[in-house]
Amino acid sequence: MNNEKVFQMNFGKVYGLLLDKAVRKGRTRAEVDEVICWLTGYSAGQLEQLRSSDLCYGDFFQNAPQPHPNRGLVKGVVCGVRVEEVEDPLMREIRRLDKLIDELAKGKPMEKVLRK
Numbered sequence: 832m833n834n835e836k837v838f839q840m841n842f843g844k845v846y847g848l849l850l851d852k853a854v855r856k857g858r859t860r861a862e863v864d865e866v867i868c869w870l871t872g873y874s875a876g877q878l879e880q881l882r883s884s885d886l887c888y889g890d891f892f893q894n895a896p897q898p899h900p901n902r903g904l905v906k907g908v909v910c911g912v913r914v915e916e917v918e919d920p921l922m923r924e925i926r927r928l929d930k931l932i933d934e935l936a937k938g939k940p941m942e943k944v945l946r947k
Contacts, residue, residue: 838889856936872897
């Protein structure tokens with residue numbers, strides 16, 4: 832799948848997939864929301880509104896109100912790709928969220944997932 836297809840995916844649909852992955856491993860929606868809000872700076876209320884809108888995934892990240900300054904600490908491999916080596920800045924943000932949700936699903940404590 833090329834980057835443009837990923838960027839054009841509906842945010843609500845992607846959110847559902849991320850949530851399903853975490854919930855299958857015993858995590859909660861509140862934890863998923865906390866991770867997404869930490870990374871992007873959206874409030875829980877904003878996130879709720881965006882989930883039910885027709886916003887595309889790329890715009891979700893491009894319009895993020897306050898990306899967390901520690902998001903650069905999110906490193907590692909997700910889907911066979913090293914997050915910190917992704918050249919496209921928008922795709923790098925998407926991979927960071929994938930990595931955080933992977934860590935959450937693998938049972939890492941929230942303090943470590945959020946780089947506290």
